[in-house]
Amino acid sequence: MAAIGVGRQRPVPTLLLLGLPAFAAAPPRFAVVTTVVSRPCDLAVDRICRAHHTQTKIAALAYKLGCQLSNVGYAGPKAILMHGVYAPSSMAMLAAQGWRVHNVTADLRALFPAGVPGRARPALQIPPRRAGVVQPRNDGWATLYKLYAWSLVEFELVLHTDLDVVFSASPEPAIRAALATRLVFQALPEEAYRGYHGLNTHIMLLRPNTDVFSLLMTNAVRGHFVPFTRTEQDVLETVFPPEVGEEWGANGTAVRAVPWPHHKHWGPDADKAICRRHAACCPAPNEQHDPSPAR
Numbered sequence: 001m002a003a004i005g006v007g008r009q010r011p012v013p014t015l016l017l018l019g020l021p022a023f024a025a026a027p028p029r030f031a032v033v034t035t036v037v038s039r040p041c042d043l044a045v046d047r048i049c050r051a052h053h054t055q056t057k058i059a060a061l062a063y064k065l066g067c068q069l070s071n072v073g074y075a076g077p078k079a080i081l082m083h084g085v086y087a088p089s090s091m092a093m094l095a096a097q098g099w100r101v102h103n104v105t106a107d108l109r110a111l112f113p114a115g116v117p118g119r120a121r122p123a124l125q126i127p128p129r130r131a132g133v134v135q136p137r138n139d140g141w142a143t144l145y146k147l148y149a150w151s152l153v154e155f156e157l158v159l160h161t162d163l164d165v166v167f168s169a170s171p172e173p174a175i176r177a178a179l180a181t182r183l184v185f186q187a188l189p190e191e192a193y194r195g196y197h198g199l200n201t202h203i204m205l206l207r208p209n210t211d212v213f214s215l216l217m218t219n220a221v222r223g224h225f226v227p228f229t230r231t232e233q234d235v236l237e238t239v240f241p242p243e244v245g246e247e248w249g250a251n252g253t254a255v256r257a258v259p260w261p262h263h264k265h266w267g268p269d270a271d272k273a274i275c276r277r278h279a280a281c282c283p284a285p286n287e288q289h290d291p292s293p294a295r
């Protein structure tokens with residue numbers, strides 16, 4: 001650094017050059033991330049799809065998440081894993097809210113045929129523990145884009161949330177606690193009808209890592225997971241217990257969970273619940289001229 005100005009007629013302003021990196025606040029190396037997938041609907045098997053997964057509706061939900069986050073006091077980085085084509089006005093709406101968009105448009109449908117009736121199972125697929133409880137949904141490929149959160153290595157830690165979540169507290173304390181405790185992964189434990197301990201992945205804390213990303217995608221593609229919901233959740237719960245940290249087993253105790261931000265996972269009617277809790281977020285700007293009678 002000191003040699004930069006040597007021999008020049010007019011040295012560059014050294015103070016500025018040296019001062020900026022030392023004193024400008026570095027952006028936080030974490031983010032709240034969500035996944036936005038606009039998918040074609042097959043109404044024969046997926047009746048809620050048309051109302052919830054048009055590019056208008058799904059972009060509006062991302063806007064409402066951004067609005068919720070700012071309502072609960074979260075001002076940190078936000079990133080979207082985005083699949084599909086969206087109206088320029090929707091993209092502008094999300095950019096104005098500070099979302100950084102990662103375009104993960106790739107056709108994963110062919111890669112994740114696990115359990116789709118009439119399609120062969122991938123070679124390595126592990127049989128279900130209880131065949132009768134495997135869910136009949138066939139949109140699992142769309143949830144696989146969540147796995148791209150592990151590819152966002154510009155962030156040290158990510159809190160990934162689905163779009164059907166109502167937040168009533170900032171996720172930042174959970175993120176900072178995860179950073180402080182060297183947490184590697186956390187999701188909610190769920191057993192439901194599986195007959196084994198699985199996860200609910202509507203909210204997750206994770207450390208992006210390209211090797212883990214390769215592992216998860218390969219497991220998904222090759223069917224190396226125990227099927228239950230037939231979504232990315234199966235892939236994750238076959239690999240991860242509810243909490244993974246650096247200090248596993250050192251004294252025979254499990255890693256202690258980081259407290260989650262207060263929130264509720266709503267499901268298909270989340271839009272109404274979000275608008276009840278965060279009325280000022282609704283409607284999203286891109287819905288205001290939407291002629292559909294959905295609201």
Ligand SMILES: *[C@@H]1O[C@H](CO)[C@@H](O)[C@H](O)[C@H]1NC(C)=O
Nearest residue numbers: 082083084085086103104105
């Ligand atoms: C992402 O890339 C695809 C294919 O290159 C393109 O068709 C699509 O419009 C892009 N989507 C976004 C949100 O930028």
Ligand SMILES: *[C@@H]1O[C@H](CO)[C@@H](O)[C@H](O)[C@H]1NC(C)=O
Nearest residue numbers: 247250251252253254255256
């Ligand atoms: C076990 O290790 C964890 C992590 O270092 C620590 O928080 C906990 O207090 C330890 N428990 C006991 C019983 O020593």
